[in-house]
Amino acid sequence: MTQLKINHLSRKFGHHEVLKDVSLTLEPNKIYGLLGRNGAGKSTLLNIISNRIFPSSGSVKIDDQSVIENDRLLSNMFLMSEIDMYSERMKIEKIFKQTELSYGSFDWTKARQLVQKFGVKLDAKFGGLSTGYHSIVKLIIALSVPVDYVFFDEPVLGLDANHRELFYQELLQTYEDRPRTFLISTHLIEEIAPIVEHVFILDKGKILIDGETQSIVANSYAITGPNQAVEQYTDGLNVIGHNTLGGLRTDYVYGSLDDSRVIPDTVKIEHVDLQKLFVYLTDGGDYNVEK
Numbered sequence: 422m423t424q425l426k427i428n429h430l431s432r433k434f435g436h437h438e439v440l441k442d443v444s445l446t447l448e449p450n451k452i453y454g455l456l457g458r459n460g461a462g463k464s465t466l467l468n469i470i471s472n473r474i475f476p477s478s479g480s481v482k483i484d485d486q487s488v489i490e491n492d493r494l495l496s497n498m499f500l501m502s503e504i505d506m507y508s509e510r511m512k513i514e515k516i517f518k519q520t521e522l523s524y525g526s527f528d529w530t531k532a533r534q535l536v537q538k539f540g541v542k543l544d545a546k547f548g549g550l551s552t553g554y555h556s557i558v559k560l561i562i563a564l565s566v567p568v569d570y571v572f573f574d575e576p577v578l579g580l581d582a583n584h585r586e587l588f589y590q591e592l593l594q595t596y597e598d599r600p601r602t603f604l605i606s607t608h609l610i611e612e613i614a615p616i617v618e619h620v621f622i623l624d625k626g627k628i629l630i631d632g633e634t635q636s637i638v639a640n641s642y643a644i645t646g647p648n649q650a651v652e653q654y655t656d657g658l659n660v661i662g663h664n665t666l667g668g669l670r671t672d673y674v675y676g677s678l679d680d681s682r683v684i685p686d687t688v689k690i691e692h693v694d695l696q697k698l699f700v701y702l703t704d705g706g707d708y709n710v711e712k
């Protein structure tokens with residue numbers, strides 16, 4: 422299995438440029454998070470990668486071959502999205518059988534385990550299921566198809582907290598049983614942060630951050646203290662946002678701190694979690710992202 426490479430991808434809808442020169446690489450057997458605000462272009466990107474829509478320019482390649490209309494490469498990927506591809510009248514077991522036919526095989530052992538854990542009835546009709554169970558059936562399929570690239574577009578839509586937790590556990594178990602590449606697009610950053618090894622932050626069609634989760638968090642700081650002391654300390658650093666409360670100020674910094682600066686006794690420095698970093702980075706303010 423080789424890398425999936427996205428090169429200089431752009432997509433316009435009319436005059437609206439939804440993806441702007443997006444380049445990124447997915448390594449084999451890694452779990453990625455794709456984060457972005459509403460309308461950032463996440464679904465468009467996933468739809469292009471899996472050939473549901475065409476790019477305006479740029480390419481998606483595996484093994485140096487374009488995935489566009491390449492059945493061999495496309496049969497090695499699966500996109501789970503909000504769109505239901507299945508007939509309302511079809512029973513769940515029939516949907517699994519049909520998936521087996523289209524993909525050449527299907528992990529029935531995994532699917533049966535998941536059906537039992539999530540409490541899905543194999544003889545239920547797809548159309549009769551609740552929103553949450555529509556998602557669950559699609560998740561079970563995504564974890565049971567014999568592909569090396571699985572893309573999730575908002576996988577936990579409509580799932581309650583228990584089912585979301587179960588999905589994250591089962592995703593990790595599936596990955597452990599047979600490593601493959603997962604790319605998860607979601608708004609629930611806190612929930613996926615412990616799972617994803619690498620994060621892409623997409624903002625207004627552009628990739629803002631492309632890095633290992635641990636190193637992103639290691640480079641994100643909250644600097645708190647009296648107004649003036651904080652402002653003095655962070656002057657010239659890459660401040661991506663701030664809060665004030667009375668005389669206290671917190672500056673959020675992304676990037677390295679200057680080791681030669683003396684930290685005043687009144688100033689406290691802590692790391693910021695991925696969600697907070699995301700909020701400040703994508704809040705529309707001025708920022709400078711060092712790659």
Ligand SMILES: Nc1ncnc2c1ncn2[C@@H]1O[C@H](COP(=O)(O)OP(=O)(O)OP(=O)(O)O)[C@@H](O)[C@H]1O
Pocket residue numbers: 434439457458459460461462463464465466
């Ligand atoms: N078929 C289309 N025709 C016109 N505009 C579109 C089409 N599909 C998407 N867009 C626009 O492209 C932009 C990005 O949409 P996209 O669905 O990719 O974002 P997203 O990051 O997945 O958002 P969300 O988190 O809200 O699902 C939006 O402004 C949307 O209105």
